[in-house]
Each structure stands twice: as C-alpha cells, then as structure tokens.
Amino acid sequence: MKIGIIKETSDNRVAIVPELAKKLQDEGNELIAEKDCGILALFTNEAYEAVGVRLTSRKEVLESADILPTILPLDKADLKQLKKDAILISSYQPYFSTAKVEEAANHQLTVFSMDMIPRITIAQAMDVLSSMASIAGYKAVIDAAYHLPKYFPMLTTAAGSIPPAKVLVMGAGVAGLQAVATAKRLGSVVQAFDTRAAAKEEVESLGAKFVEVEGAKDDRAAGGYAVEQTEEYKQRQLQKIFEEAVKSDVIITTAQLRGKPAPKLITEAMVKEMKPGSVIVDIASSTGGNCELTEDGKTVVKYGVTIIGNSELAAEVPNHASQLFGKNVHNFLKIFLKKGVVELNMENEILKSSCIAQKGQLLYKK
C-alpha cells in the first residue's frame, strides 16, 4: 500500500516519523511524504530520505496515498484531492466535529478515528488519547510553572521562606494523573479529584491528596469513562471545588465526558475569587472546557488569573508526541495491514468502534 505523510497545517507534530516510516516500508508498503513534514517536530527531510521515503509535493501525496494517517482531520480542500476509498486515520472527535466527518464520508472515504478506540487493556498500544494525554498532563504543569509569577517548590532561605505552590487537578484520568505526578515532582502540594470511584486510589498511588465529594455516580461499564452526574452532586462538587480553588495557585482541569461537552467545573465567580497571578490550564478546552472563561487555543488573563485553554498541549512536545502517535498508528495499522495488503475485518472490536465512516456512510451513533 502507499502510505502518505503530510505536513500538518496547524500542528507541530507529524503522524509518521522516519524510524517508523522505515518499519512500514520493511513491512512491504511504499511511503511518500510532503516536504518539511517533520521539520517542526525536529525530523529533517534528510532523515526521511535517509530511510528511503520519497519527498514530494503535498498535492501528490494527497492524490496518490491509499492510507493517510494525520494528526488532525484534513480540511475540505485536502479531502477533495484524495483518491476514492482512501483510508483516513486521525482523531476526529466525531461527537463534536460532525461536519468534518460527514464531508469525509461524502468523499466515499473510509475513516478511522483513533480517539474512538475502546479503552481496554489490549488496545492501549494504539490508544492515542492515552499517549497524547500523558504528554499533555506533563506539559500542562510545565506551562503553569512557566506562567506562575511564583516559585513552585517550598524554599527556606536566609531571606525568609516560600511556601510550596498549591496545585489542584480536576479529573484524574491519564492526563490528570500525569499532571499530578509532575506537579508532585516539582515539589508542590497537589490535590486532585474525579468522579470515578477508582480515581481516589489512583491519585493516592501517586502520593497526592484526593478531594472527596460524596455521592459520585460511578460507571465502570462505561469502559473507564466518566458519566454525567446528578444535579445535586454537581452542586456539592462545585461548592467543594470553590473552597479548594480559591486556595490554589494552579488549577489543571482535564475532566471529559465522552461524547458530551466537558463538565463546567470552574465558574466565573470562582475565578474572581482566586488569587491574582494564579494559573488555570484547561486541557478540556476543545470540548468546551471545564472553566467558563476558557477560550479554546488561547491564553487569556481574566480577573488577574491566567487561563490557558489548550487541548493540544501534546503539540508543544512535537518530537516525542510524534513518536508516540506514530507508534499508536503503527499498532493500529497492524490490525488490518498485513504485508502491505489491507484486509478490513469489521468484526474486530477495535476496528468496529473506531471506524466512523466507510464507503460513504457514517457508522457511529450520535
């Protein structure tokens, strides 16, 4: 098969890194890449050529590729140029960017959305959510520390001592836990909470404190995903958050609800009450954000609080992020791409749940 690599239009990452390109060729595929596709992720054109990837124009890549893995979904313009029944692999967040998916479908394309892969142990190797989230969680803390006009760890000096920064993490999923770990490493006092029952133990397993809010609805059946919560729980939760938030120097929110807009955990009122100079990093911004004042993709200062809304933090660690993403894609391809031949067996649970459009019709339930 011919596998294409393009330069992301609005992202530093690249879907396939040279090392991986080599593997794919050894497995019997042909690879072509758009020039400079990897530059921003620190993979030079030479690197690609070195492993025998042909560098060419974006146009050619789009027109000739049978399989085209990308970090972000392609936009209209690109879609037009694609071959019929080309296979697109990317993260579509279908529940939100419905439009994009339909377009793709209209072009009779087969579309896999990696973010739809079930969160089961066996699927972890192709779980882009996990791999990107764990980078995002780490980066969120780094950004916070970078913007915080304060010192993170405790510091006792001859010129008086500085208390450790207080960090509150909302949503202890992959990203959340990673944030907890990183903040802890930097020596801050970390609290986290989550609605999943398992989260408490997980947070404490990182030596951080778990903020208890009684009466959370838990649903393991949801494949580890969280479920919508009852109204009065949300009230109690907001109350609790409020108390903790105003004490915090840094808040990192990662709370997501699969297929639903992210729960609003931080109200404008809270932000008003927070210490000036505090920082909020909202990783859930792409699905609406956990903070009312979040603006997706922007860093804004409101009531003296810096609010960073960024769901693509992984893109700020392009080099490693690309490596992981590529590995995910590779593991995913392995399911149906054997010796350069595609055999789509839609019985396979992973394919079934991740294929959002095939030969024109949409396959996922809204």
Added chain:
Amino acid sequence: MKIGIIKETSDNRVAIVPELAKKLQDEGNELIAEKDCGILALFTNEAYEAVGVRLTSRKEVLESADILPTILPLDKADLKQLKKDAILISSYQPYFSTAKVEEAANHQLTVFSMDMIPRITIAQAMDVLSSMASIAGYKAVIDAAYHLPKYFPMLTTAAGSIPPAKVLVMGAGVAGLQAVATAKRLGSVVQAFDTRAAAKEEVESLGAKFVEVEGAKDDRAAGGYAVEQTEEYKQRQLQKIFEEAVKSDVIITTAQLRGKPAPKLITEAMVKEMKPGSVIVDIASSTGGNCELTEDGKTVVKYGVTIIGNSELAAEVPNHASQLFGKNVHNFLKIFLKKGVVELNMENEILKSSCIAQKGQLLYKK
C-alpha cells in the same frame, strides 16, 4: 528616615513589598511609593495603602527619599532628581557597569551595591546574589522544559518509551545547584561541573553526577568565588564539555568569575554539533555569557538550538523574588538603620565591602 519605593522601569520586581513596608514603618521610618510600583509583582496599590504607605508620583518619591532601595540601578534621568546624600541601595555589578556608578558618585550620593556583600555565612541573610540566583536556577530549568520539544522525565508507555532528558549544568554555585535540584526533580538525568573543589560533594549531595575535569585551580580564600583557570585546564575543560554537551538536551550555564567576564564554556562549534531542538539557558549572559552565541536578554535559535540569555530570570518570578529581595534589603538596612536613624559605621565589614561610593568618591578597587 524616608524610604522610597519606585516602579522599576525594566523589571517586574519591586524592591519593597507591602508586608516589609509595614515592618519598616513600625521601626520608625516613613515610606512613600510610586503608584503601581508593585503591580507586576502582584502587589496591588491597595495592599500598600492598607499598610499605610502613601502612593504618589515617581517624581516626589525620587526627590524626597533619604533611602532608596531599587532592584536595578537608577538611570541618569532619575539620579538627577535625587536629594544630595541620599542613600542608594541596589545591585550595580560595579566591575561591569562602571559608568552608572560614577554618575551616582558625581551626584554626591552614597551607594551600596548589594552584590558586593561578602559571601560569608553571617551575611547570607542579605545576600541578594544567593536569593535571586536560587530563583533563577529554578526558573532556568522551567524555561528549558517549556522550550524543549521533548519530554523531560523517562516515560514507558504502551506506545514505546521515552528516555529521560539529559541536562548539563555548568557552574554549580547557588543558581547551578538549584538548577540541578530542579532538573533532578523533573526526572531528567543531570550532570554538573564546576572548578571549585567543594562543588563535587555539593553536586553529589543532590544526587546528581559530577563531571570531573582534572587539575582545576581552587581558591577558597576567594570567599567561595571561583578563580581564573590555567590555559591548558581550559582546554581540557572545553574538550570534556564538548563530549557532554553534544549528548545533552538541555544545558544550563551559571559560571561566573567575580569582577571578570564570564568564562566562555560553550563555543559556536559545540552548538553546531548539538542535537537540533536542544535548549541552552545562559544565566551568566549579563557578564558576557558562558556561551559564545548568547545574546543577553534575548532568546535566539541558532543551528536549531534555542539559546536563552537571561541573567534576570528571577524577574520572571516577580512575586516571590520581590519578597526575598525585600527581606535582603531589610536585613541589610538593619546594620545601619536603627530606630529610623542612620549610623554608617564603615568599619563594619559588610558595609565596607558593599559601599561602592560615598559622598562622591568611588570606594571599590577595579
């Protein structure tokens, strides 16, 4: 005495924070502050007024203050307005900014340069170099992590594993050690070196590896300061650095020589050889920098390496930095400002060595 607080023209910090202002008043001084002096360090005007500091124009502050502590030396314009025999307190780096000092002297001012305070145990409480350096060291690592397109700690995931970032710290003084500690915390592999014999133990006491270069000249007599090294030592050192540098993802340089330009430890040739995307943070930039390509106060990318030249990193943590600086100043004032009365006893070792100009004539030997 009347103590003035002004808004720094090119720095986020403020010399006296409200809490300290209160103390000084209780000790029998009057304080006046320029409006918005603390804003950038997150100290509101209200905060100052709350402790009874009168807010007024910069002009009035300059004209009426008997004692004027500032973060950075005042420039000509301001100096003109000062009263005769006002006492200036700041960090002049007299060996480098001679001009500034002479001007001040010409205005018959008494000038104390806090960076000239001897590095003895008893003087630590007023040691701005230490307090600012320790913040700078921390911040240097945060900035590096922020700019590095890679992940800092080691990470083993289902999508392959990421090796820990390699950090090399040159100069293991206060800033250097702090950088070592912070980098270590973030989970990177840290190496450091220094010419002082004591440095090895100090570095290892933080669990990091010390890079040995044989034959360093050590001089404890220099009050803990490093001394110029022999030519062939420098050669061996450069060689060793070269080997380590090309392996490193992050290099943080803090090497200083009191009264001399900072030693050049990283040549252009080295930078060429370094991995693209690597980051160099040069804290010694203000005295010429440890890297040939450093541009003081700028962040430049050369040969794919990001080089941050910033000796005032502390200014990026203005809130806490101001607190520590103020405390230093306070402890320093205590020496000669008793119950609101100034008694300059120039026998006092600390005053002697830190007073660089009195009643017009320069007091420090170039």
Added chain:
Amino acid sequence: METSVLNFLYLICIVLFIIGLKKLSHPDTAKNGNQIAALGMGIAILLTIFYPMENASNNYMWIVGGLLIGGVAGYIAAIRVKMTSMPEMVSLFNGLGGACSMLIASVEFYNLQAAGAPMMSVGVLTILFALFIGTVTFTGSIVAWGKLDGFFRDSIVLPKPQIINITLLIAIIALSGFIMAQPEMNYTLFMVLLVLSALYGIAFVMPIGGGDMPVVISLLNSFSGIAAAVAGLIYGNEVMIVGGIIVGASGTILSILMCNAMNRSLLNVIIGGFGGGGTSQGSGREAIAKEASHADTAIQLKYSNKVIIVPGYGLAVAQAQHACHDLEKSLEAEGVEVLYAIHPVAGRMPGHMNVLLAEADVPYPKLLELEDANEQFSSTDMVLVIGANDVVNPSAKEDPGSPIYGMPILEVEKAKTVIVLKRSMNPGYAGIENPLFYGEKTKMLFGDAKASLSKLKSEVANA
C-alpha cells in the same frame, strides 16, 4: 566409680550435642554444628562399645554387624534422596529411631520377666512408657512419611478421629496399669499394649493435613527424643537420658516455633488436624496457589545470582517504592544482581512506574523494557512480582478467549522461581483470573507490598 568415669566421658559427648544444636541454629555455623553433634554421637557409640563392662559377653560381631547394615543403608538413602523429598526421609529415619526404643523395651521386659523382677516397680513403668512412646513415634513417623510421599492421601479421613484417639489413649493407660497390677509379667498383654500404641500413632497423624506434616515430624522427633531418654532410664545411662531429653525439649520448642511461623498454635495444628487439615495451606489440594514465607523467600533471594523485580499498580497503591529500593540495595550488597522489568502499561497511567522508581532514586540503567526483560528472564533465578497482575498474565499469550489476548506481557515464568506480592487473589484492572498464580514455579506472598518488602529486607539481613 568405673561407670562414673564412663559418665564423665559421656558428659563430653553431651556437651558436643549441645554445642552442635546451638550452632545448628545459625546459618553460618549450622554445617559445623551438625558435624560436632555427629562427632559427639560417634564418641558416645565407641565409648559404649569398648568401655569395659563387668560380666558382659560383648558380642562385638553382632554390634558391628548392626552398625554396618544400618550405617550403609542410612548413608545411601541420605545421599540418594532428592532435595525436595528430604522431609519425608527425615520422618522415616525418625520412625526407625522410635522402632529401636520399641525393640529395646520389648527385650528388657522379656529380661525382667526372666529375672522375675518385682512388678509395680519404676523399672517396669519405665519400660512400658518406653514401649508406648517408641511405638507411637515409629508408626506415626511412617504415616507422616507416607503422607508426604503421597502414599496416603489426605482424603483418607477416619470417622470422628477425636473419639478414636481419646479412647485409644484411655485404653493404653488402663492396660499399662493392669499390666503392672499383674502378679507376674504377662507378655501377651505387653504385645497388646504394643499394638494399641501402634494404632494410636497412626490415628494421631493420619488426620493431619499434609501441609502441617513438618510440624508433626518435628513433634514426633521430640517424641523419639523422649523415647531415647526413657530407654536411657532403663539402663541409667546418662548420655541417653540427657541427649534424649535435650532433643525432646528442643523438638517441642521447634514445633512451636514452626507453628508460629505459620502463625498458628501447636494445638490448632493437632486439633485442626483432628478436624481434618483445617485451613492448612497447600494441603496437597490442587489448583491452590502455593504460599511462600518471608524467611524462605528472603533466603532464596539472598542466595540467587540474578533477581528481576516486576512492579505494578500495587507497588504504587502501597507506596512501596522506597521499601522496594531498600530491598534492592541490600540484595546488591549481598552480590545479587537486581533489575526492574517495566511493563508499558503497568500502573494506571503511562510512566506510572517511572515516576515512582525515580522518586525512590532507582538508577535508570536498572530499568528493563519489555523486550529486554523477556530475553533476560530465562537467565534469572527469581522474579519478584510486586503488585502487578495483568501485565504478567500468561493468558494474554495462551488463551485466545481472554479479553487481553494479544497484549505483550512480561513472561516471568521463564525464570526459575516467581514470587508474587499481593494482598489477595483478587484480579487486577482487567478483572480477569491470572493462571500465573497457580503456576508450577509461582509462590504467593500475601500482604501489603510495603509491609512484605520491609519484612523481606530484615529477613535478608538475618538469614
């Protein structure tokens, strides 16, 4: 006076016994201790053979003959036996010792009869007692041996063992009284007593679970000691008396220590035995995970060359990273090579293990990736699985039906031994059974990981 010189010489043997036993209870001196005790025994035997005894018709041939036969047989048996089945062997030996006292008693009773000594004498009582205890040791040990050897299965459960035992005991006491009450010796009754004792021995051991056999053996061992002592009383022979008593005492204590080690009471073992194996772990039943003791694990660790630690989510939950690192260090100090095998999905977030181990300052070079680890296991003596479960679940390789089939796992079973530290048999995140725990080479070390690890560390120090 003659004999008292002999007794003085015997005293030396006894001292050797004592020193021997003492040294036997320290790892470093144990071997030497065993030899010392053996020396003592040797001297005692030679003394007895060659020390002149008035009006004795020595019959050296017979003695030497017996010694040779027994010696050769014993030696060969001892050399041949497999390491694993040594306990049985010990039990068997012990039984023979008991048998000897039995024989002595029989003969001496016979002699008394001949000599027509007065009944109702301490002498007779002693003989009867020697017979009883000797015989019980004999049959009991044989049963124990059979059980360990798989000869008898635990399934052979006598109805109401308590009752049986009590009745037998009463009968025996009554009969002994009766025998002594007789005007003159009655060999038939004596034989009956012998049979009853034999039965009692069987009934006593039979119901006890195979898992508890070691304790029972040690108990029987102390019996045989007492038997020897009593036999000694018959001849007023110091070395037999004292030697026997010492073994009797130490044997009892040892049984008790053993019970403590399994934290159960001696009574509980025996009664529990009466109850039929009770909860005694590993009582031969199938598909039961084998449990490991801290001490044994420690010693194995200490004497292996290469150990690989497989940390999992449990390590994190227990916050045992430091304890783990400590153990690692003390093993390294013993010259053991210790490595960590990090599974990509171990824990609950990517790099979970990295964070923990970094916090505990485990040097990065010690961390093995999945592939490297799987290569190294085959050359590994011991794997410590600390709170990991799914990531070492063989069904991911073997059972296509398993929900995690196809996931690469750490193939710990390639190693010689696998010890799993967890709190229970509960499944992990994936919620599925783990065949590893029932594997040939696997032993479970239950309890909170942190607690277990620090126990291990101290045991390593002692052992």
Added chain:
Amino acid sequence: METSVLNFLYLICIVLFIIGLKKLSHPDTAKNGNQIAALGMGIAILLTIFYPMENASNNYMWIVGGLLIGGVAGYIAAIRVKMTSMPEMVSLFNGLGGACSMLIASVEFYNLQAAGAPMMSVGVLTILFALFIGTVTFTGSIVAWGKLDGFFRDSIVLPKPQIINITLLIAIIALSGFIMAQPEMNYTLFMVLLVLSALYGIAFVMPIGGGDMPVVISLLNSFSGIAAAVAGLIYGNEVMIVGGIIVGASGTILSILMCNAMNRSLLNVIIGGFGGGGTSQGSGREAIAKEASHADTAIQLKYSNKVIIVPGYGLAVAQAQHACHDLEKSLEAEGVEVLYAIHPVAGRMPGHMNVLLAEADVPYPKLLELEDANEQFSSTDMVLVIGANDVVNPSAKEDPGSPIYGMPILEVEKAKTVIVLKRSMNPGYAGIENPLFYGEKTKMLFGDAKASLSKLKSEVANA
C-alpha cells in the same frame, strides 16, 4: 534423704532464678523477670532458715537481726540513689556480696582449724579459693564504685600495673599452696592471703578507665557469682552452687556482650585498662565530647514524647533523607511526635533541605521554621542533629569574636538531650569549632549519617 528433699525444693528456686534471668533479657518481661528471681531468692532464704537441720542450734535471733539490718539498709540505699548513679550502687552491693563469701571462708577455715581436719584436702582448697575470689570481688567492686563516684580519679595510675598484678597473682597461688602444705592450719598465713587478695582486687581495677567501669562491674559480678558457688561447695549446698555458677557464667557473657557493644574485646578492656584507660571514650577526661551508643540513643528516642530533627549539609552528603524519614516513621508508630527544624542556610544552597525532605516525602507540616523551632525546643525531649554544624553553633549567640556572631541559629540546647550525628569532630562550612559538641546535654553519634540512622531504626524496632 532429708537434705535431698531440701535440695528438691531448692531446685524450684533455681528454676525461678533461671526463668527470672531469661525474662530479664527482654524489655517487655524484664520487670517481671526481676520479681521472679527475687521470689526464688526469698523462698531459698526461708527454706534455709526453717528447714530442720540435725544438731543445729538455730540462733534465729542473729539470723533475723542480720537480715533486718541488711535488708533495711539495702532497701533505703536502693530507693534513695539517683538514677544516674545506679551503676556505682550496683558495684557497691556486689562488693558486699563478695565480702560475705570472704567472711564465710574465714569462719569455715577457723572451724576446720578447730575440728583439726586434714590439710591438703579439697575442702581447704575450696575455702582458700572462696576467700580469694570473695575478697577480690569485695575490694575490686569498692574501687570501681569509687571511680564511678569520682572518689578516685583515673589520674591515680600505678606504675607498671601489669607487673604488680602478675606478681600478686603468683604470690597468692604460692601462698595457697604453702598453706595447704602446712602440717596444720595457720591462721596468720590465712590472713596474709586475705590481704594479698584484697590488694590484688584493688590493683586489678584501679588502672581501668572510668568509661569501662560497667564492663568491670559485670565482670566482678560474675566473680561474686563464682564466689557464692565455691562457698556453696563448702556446704555442698545445691542452690548456692548452681545459682552462683549461673550468675558466674551469665556475668562473663554479659561482660563480653558489653565489650562487643563498644566493639572492643574483653581482654582489650582489661589489658587496655592495664595500659591506663586506653582509648576508652568518656574516661572522665574534660572537654572530650561524650559519645553515644546507637542502642541507648534508640531507647531514649523511643521513650521520649517529642523529638526534633535538625538536618544539615551532612544529611545531603550522606544522602540519608530516606533513612531519616524511615526512622521518623517508626518513631511516630511508637507514638513519638517527630518534627524537623529547617535552618535557612542549612546545606549548600537555599532550600537544600527542602529538596531532600520533599524527595523523601516528609510532609510539609512537619517542617518548622527557625523561629517556631526555637520556641519548641524547650518542650522537646530530644534533638537529633543530623550532619548539621554551623547552623547549631552556639558561638553565633554567645561569642562576639566568632565570625558567625549574630547569625540566628537553632538553639538546640534548650532541649533535654541533643544527639549529634556526624563522622568526626571536623568543623563545617564556616570552618569553626562548635562548642555545642562539648555541651552538658550533648552526645556525639559518630559515623556516616545514613548508616547511623538505619542502625537507629532497627534498634528502635528491637528495644
């Protein structure tokens, strides 16, 4: 037969002694053990007094009189004595025991003389030996007591003590032989022997350093045990013999154990003693820092209510943060409150201690700032200074000449006890002497901080 009944009863007393001593060697049972031993003694005394003895003119008055006088005196002494000077007291008591054997020997010799028994008999030998060892115990203990009490100073050094001792010993043996060689008893010679023994006792103990007195006392204690045993031989009295021997044996072992604890050999103590105190720590000399033992520190820690740890650069150099945290935890487990006092300039960079303690996961609330710490010390039982020096140097407060005069320090001396963990008496960064180390309340625990801390932890577990 009469006596053998008595002896049987004595056996009970002996068993009580044994059990008592055994229990005395475990912290939890010690108190109880002491009482059991006392009980044994009480029974033995009553038995002896009231058990009928043929042709004895009991003289109960005298006996009771003696008992009363001694008992009251002893009890008062025991109650009055200060905790700190108990060892002296023990030594004194021990001496009196020896004196008693001395007296017995003298009387019995006198009696033999009266009875005109044959010389050259074991009896006489026994008596002479009893005299010798009793007397040595007596005078030796008195000297030891005097030394501890500061009566005699170590400075009193006899010329060539070795020579003196050897000569005395030879003289004594010779004389004993001579006495036995005499046709009939010669009381004057006997008295000479007594005097010689007395001198030997003095010459034996006098040169040994005050620091080693405990060992010596324990040694003398075993002597007095032997003395009692020998006296027992005179009367063929089981309880005296056995009781004495047991004390003799255990006393010797104990002395050896004590030496090990100071890792020195018994010989080294005595010879070293002959050499004049040798390196024995704290041998009364002034301005010598007192050295602490791990075990004693551990016990003090365990039984104090509040402990404050003062970490310094040394903690960092030793990388002992985890060990320190472990100790802290095990103390907390014992119900001890543990806090950390962080000096602003401890270590080599601002926040050095923060970094380390954070790494070891010491909860932030446990960290005290300078001011708070200085307030809390006065209510603190014990301060552990771990590799800190300048930051606890009192001269910063007291000595205007000092280069660090005026620097705020942690005023650890406000606490009840201060233990300093460091490797030597070397100064710290500022390169100046630290008077704290020689302070009244201070003891030094030398060695690498990490090693010391883990030792402490395990000791806390044992103690």
Added chain:
Amino acid sequence: MNTIIDFIINNIEMMYILTFAVFLGMEVISKVPTVLHTPLMSGANAVSGVVIIGAIILIKNANSDDYLILTVGMLGIALANVNVIGGFAVTNRMLEMFKKKKK
C-alpha cells in the same frame, strides 16, 4: 505412687540434670531463623538416634547364645544407626545451600 516419689528423692541429682537438660534443650535453639527449621529438625532427629547406645548395651549384656535377643538387638542397632548416619548425612546435604557463593 510413692515408689515414684522415692525414686525422685533417691535420684535428686538426676532431677537437677533432667530439669537443666530440658531448659538447655529449649534455650539452645530459641531464636532459630525460619530457614533453619528443617535442617535443625533433621539434626536433632539424628541426635535422637542416641537410643542406639541402649541397643548396644543390650547386646553387650546378652548371653552370646541367646540368638533371639541378639538378632533383635542387632536389628535395633541397625535401625537406630540408619537414624544416626542417615540423619546427619541428610542434614549435611540440606546445609550445603548455605555455603555463600563467592563474588
């Protein structure tokens, strides 16, 4: 009953010896690490073979023509000696593993 008491009274020293022997037996092995339980048991068991002495005496006293007793005695010796020799040998083998490997 009182035969027994007499016996005790007449052998009072024996009582002492027995009592002490019991104590020694208990003391001597207290504090043995778990790993040594089996070897120690095995060693003690070998010692309990001391009953062989009895068998020897028995034969020494027997008339040289009383073949029944002689055979029985010889059997006794044989059995006991299996216990002794075998016991010590097995213990020895168990303890092999304690030879610390050199590094």
Added chain:
Amino acid sequence: MNTIIDFIINNIEMMYILTFAVFLGMEVISKVPTVLHTPLMSGANAVSGVVIIGAIILIKNANSDDYLILTVGMLGIALANVNVIGGFAVTNRMLEMFKKKKK
C-alpha cells in the same frame, strides 16, 4: 592433684549439674539488647547474693555461745542481704522506664 580427680569422679552428677549450669547461664542471656545490659547486670548481681544462704547455714551450725562466729555470721548475712534486697530493688527501679507510656 588426684584428690581433685577423686573429688570429680565421686561427684560426677555434680559435674553434670555444674556444666549444665554454665551453659544455662550463658544461653539464658545471650541476645540481650544493649539497653538491658545494666539492669540485667544488676539483676544477676542480686542473684549472686545467694551466698547469704551460706551465712545462714553458718550461723545455724554455730554454737549459741560462740559470739565471735555469730557476730561475723550476722555481719555476713547483713552484707549479703544488702546485696540481695538492694540489688533487686535497684533493678526494679531501673526497669521502671520500660513501662511503655500510653498514647
């Protein structure tokens, strides 16, 4: 010399007893934690006061009019009893500190 040997031979049981007593004495206190050294020493010392028995016997045997011996004996008892009573009492006090504080 041979008087001694005879003595030993004639008191062979005594030898046993002594030997065992020595062993017991050593065994019983091996493994005592350092912190108990002093109390144990003091306790053992009190036991060594058993010599008082001798003094008592001495007086019991003395003629009621032999005042010299009586006084000496009484002195002996007194001294030894100081050792006994004082010894146990002091030990008791030393051990007070081991009463674990309740929390």
